[in-house]
Amino acid sequence: MGMGMLVRAGRLLGHWLLPQTCAHCREDLNPDWSDPLCGPCRAGLPQARPSFCLRCAEPVREAGEFCRDCSGGAFACSLIRAAFLYQGPVPGLVHAFKYRGRRRAAEAAGRWMACLLPGLPELSGHDAAAPVPLHPRRLRERGYNQARLLALQVGAAAGLPVLDLLARVKPTRPQWGLGRDARAQNLAAAFQAGPAARGLSVLLVDDVCTSGASLESCAAALRRAGARRVGAFVFARQTLQPSEN
Numbered sequence: 001m002g003m004g005m006l007v008r009a010g011r012l013l014g015h016w017l018l019p020q021t022c023a024h025c026r027e028d029l030n031p032d033w034s035d036p037l038c039g040p041c042r043a044g045l046p047q048a049r050p051s052f053c054l055r056c057a058e059p060v061r062e063a064g065e066f067c068r069d070c071s072g073g074a075f076a077c078s079l080i081r082a083a084f085l086y087q088g089p090v091p092g093l094v095h096a097f098k099y100r101g102r103r104r105a106a107e108a109a110g111r112w113m114a115c116l117l118p119g120l121p122e123l124s125g126h127d128a129a130a131p132v133p134l135h136p137r138r139l140r141e142r143g144y145n146q147a148r149l150l151a152l153q154v155g156a157a158a159g160l161p162v163l164d165l166l167a168r169v170k171p172t173r174p175q176w177g178l179g180r181d182a183r184a185q186n187l188a189a190a191f192q193a194g195p196a197a198r199g200l201s202v203l204l205v206d207d208v209c210t211s212g213a214s215l216e217s218c219a220a221a222l223r224r225a226g227a228r229r230v231g232a233f234v235f236a237r238q239t240l241q242p243s244e245n
């Protein structure tokens, strides 16, 4: 029996023991199907399209505008771009790689982010990609940092080295359910960057951006360590107040 047949037999056995289902609609997936979403759900991923805020990717009415929160502010993270909106099949997919241990779903999500890079020229010109880190305890529980899996795909497509420039030095409470000020407080000094960040233009990579508070906290740590510029690319943008723009 050849190697290919063994691999296929192994996959079939794995599928029989634990059939893979679409992370969104839970349809059974064919054992030869390597994506975490079925075809229709994959096609239904809501791409984040303009117009969005020049800085934080919050949807805005007109191109070339800042959203209310970004206008007039100075930010350590000068630019945030998202591949998709946190809608449709996206929450199920994120849940699969964040809470259900589906590491390969994160790899697929990273590939889908990388596919959209050519349409986001404002994200070019960085020296390195850096994942938003997990607290070591969370990393032990999950076995992988999903942001790092995304960063590996994005870095490979953009020709950037992936550097672990940041450490999470303080466990934070989950961000959901917290107001904007509480989020900022929850995150203050949660991250630290090492001297390797000095002089670099860094592209932060994360799974979901809600208020942008964790990205800003990471960027502030990188700037304190001497990074020249920090931008961010996230898999999905969750908008807090979709009706207010």
Ligand SMILES: [Zn+2]
Binding pocket: 022, 023, 024, 025, 026, 027, 037, 038, 039, 040, 041, 042
């Ligand atoms: Zn599906």
Ligand SMILES: [Zn+2]
Binding pocket: 053, 054, 055, 056, 057, 058, 066, 067, 068, 069, 070, 071
């Ligand atoms: Zn904004």
